[in-house]
Amino acid sequence: MFCFGLFSQSNFSFSGDLQINGQTFQEDLSIGAEKREPNINSYLNLILDYKNYLKIGTRLELYRNPIPGFENYEGEGIAYKFVQFQKWNFDITLGNFYDQFGSGVLFRSYFDQNLGIDNSVNGARLKFKPSTGIDLTAIIGKQRNYWELGEGMIRGFDAQIYVNDYFFKKSRTTINLGGSFVTKKQKDNDPFFILPENVGAWSGRMNISKGRWNFESEYAYKINDPSFTNNYIYKNGNSIKISSVILLMFFSTFYSCEQEEIDGCMNESACNYNNEATNDDNSCQIPINEVLEVIYIDSVVSGPVGEDLIAHVHIRNSSCSPVSVKARKIYNGSVV
Amino acid sequence: MNITKVLIFILFVFNYSIAQKIPSVDIKTLEGKTINTNSFNNEGNPIIISFWALWCKNCIKELEAISEIYEEWQEETGVKLIAISIDDSRNKSKLKPFINSKGWEYDIYHDPNSDFKRALGINQIPHTFLLNGKNEIVSEHIGYTDGQEEDLYEKIKKLFN
Numbered sequence: 001m002f003c004f005g006l007f008s009q010s011n012f013s014f015s016g017d018l019q020i021n022g023q024t025f026q027e028d029l030s031i032g033a034e035k036r037e038p039n040i041n042s043y044l045n046l047i048l049d050y051k052n053y054l055k056i057g058t059r060l061e062l063y064r065n066p067i068p069g070f071e072n073y074e075g076e077g078i079a080y081k082f083v084q085f086q087k088w089n090f091d092i093t094l095g096n097f098y099d100q101f102g103s104g105v106l107f108r109s110y111f112d113q114n115l116g117i118d119n120s121v122n123g124a125r126l127k128f129k130p131s132t133g134i135d136l137t138a139i140i141g142k143q144r145n146y147w148e149l150g151e152g153m154i155r156g157f158d159a160q161i162y163v164n165d166y167f168f169k170k171s172r173t174t175i176n177l178g179g180s181f182v183t184k185k186q187k188d189n190d191p192f193f194i195l196p197e198n199v200g201a202w203s204g205r206m207n208i209s210k211g212r213w214n215f216e217s218e219y220a221y222k223i224n225d226p227s228f229t230n231n232y233i234y235k236n237g238n239s240i241k242i243s244s245v246i247l248l249m250f251f252s253t254f255y256s257c258e259q260e261e262i263d264g265c266m267n268e269s270a271c272n273y274n275n276e277a278t279n280d281d282n283s284c285q286i287p288i289n290e291v292l293e294v295i296y297i298d299s300v301v302s303g304p305v306g307e308d309l310i311a312h313v314h315i316r317n318s319s320c321s322p323v324s325v326k327a328r329k330i331y332n333g334s335v336v
Numbered sequence: 337m338n339i340t341k342v343l344i345f346i347l348f349v350f351n352y353s354i355a356q357k358i359p360s361v362d363i364k365t366l367e368g369k370t371i372n373t374n375s376f377n378n379e380g381n382p383i384i385i386s387f388w389a390l391w392c393k394n395c396i397k398e399l400e401a402i403s404e405i406y407e408e409w410q411e412e413t414g415v416k417l418i419a420i421s422i423d424d425s426r427n428k429s430k431l432k433p434f435i436n437s438k439g440w441e442y443d444i445y446h447d448p449n450s451d452f453k454r455a456l457g458i459n460q461i462p463h464t465f466l467l468n469g470k471n472e473i474v475s476e477h478i479g480y481t482d483g484q485e486e487d488l489y490e491k492i493k494k495l496f497n
Binding site: 013015016017019045047049052086098099100102103104108110111112113114135162174176207209214216241243244245247 | 369370428429432448451454455460
């Protein structure tokens with residue numbers, strides 16, 4: 001990897017960096033290793049800066065063939081582009097950006113090319129400091145999902161207040177308060193479940209420090225957001241994080257407590273048994289005894305020639321491994 | 337492979353660098369206040385910027401090695417070391433006790449979502465930059481091996497010739 005500054009004058013500066021990660025393969029018959037195409041992941045960042053208040057930047061990514069673990073990134077393209085304006089008390093970004101609210105419980109967009117993580121938001125961000133001691137941030141956009149954008153439209157607002165800029169100015173105790181609100185709007189395309197199309201979440205945080213003592217806490221609440229990854233749980237969630245540090249002369253102590261109520265299935269014989277669950281939410285999927293149970297919703301389907309016919313069939317599996325069903329072409333309207 | 341050739345070509349064409357200023361990015365103090373990297377200032381003396389994290393053993397080794405001779409360096413060259421932690425927010429409260437236990441005299445800031453790290457195109461840490469009195473990057477190195485701080489000190493002294 002190397003960095004470069006192509007030119008740098010009083011007004012303009014143009015800088016960037018290029019990183020190439022590669023793997024080549026050697027044939028080795030003694031261990032049965034075949035010759036394969038080399039793998040390359042490459043990232044080229046370019047940033048043009050005008051007088052430190054206008055920035056235009058982009059990142060080109062190339063994965064050909066992607067290094068194992070990055071398969072979903074196959075191909076090349078511009079993955080990141082932005083225009084940023086920073087002046088007076090404003091900071092406006094159009095395009096892709098990374099940010100987080102508080103400790104990142106509600107919202108965090110992040111990039112790490114070594115981990116293959118890039119969930120930058122593609123949209124707009126406005127940061128505004130109405131006066132010293134107050135930071136406001138508003139965001140809108142969709143997050144990157146490999147070469148595409150996620151379906152959910154994210155809107156968020158965050159406020160951070162440094163209390164000591166207004167009250168107790170001379171006090172040795174510093175107090176910072178913060179709060180966030182984030183919503184996700186996504187169309188319900190699920191054929192079976194009715195999913196909430198607007199999901200809201202909020203959080204509040206407080207940080208107090210005095211001399212050698214520091215206290216931090218954040219509480220977050222989110223309304224139900226059933227999805228495949230959480231086994232379609234229709235339950236609101238919350239989390240709290242509290243940590244406190246006391247510095248003594250020669251050693252320091254650290255207390256931290258993090259508690260999250262985990263909803264899930266607590267029945268061990270269920271397919272979706274979650275051994276970390278602390279609250280049973282009736283989401284258990286228990287396999288049935290029969291080999292396969294088929295429930296016809298539409299036992300007879302008819303329609304005019306040349307048009308698509310849709311038939312619904314429910315199938316319950318007797319094991320936890322997924323079942324696959326093949327549709328067969330039939331003629332003359334006979335049911336199979 | 338064609339693409340490889342193109343990339344290697346780009347590598348050679350652009351493989352020179354002109355003094356580059358550090359980008360302006362908002363980072364946090366350990367008290368949680370926002371500070372812009374524009375405000376880094378050492379009254380015309382050189383600055384070392386070192387990226388580290390609690391989980392990065394080599395970073396801590398480097399910072400400890402410099403810490404032992406830091407006072408000497410400061411007296412002779414007026415250099416200042418700014419250590420930027422890229423730990424995520426969840427580990428932020430562990431920073432102060434750790435720094436306290438090491439007794440580091442550095443200016444230490446927190447880059448909670450790696451904004452500054454990204455702006456400088458950093459991939460691996462430890463990654464250390466040397467800035468001249470005009471806040472321009474004059475050299476950088478990635479990684480740390482025992483005794484490498486001596487090379488860095490030679491580079492600092494060269495700035496005064």
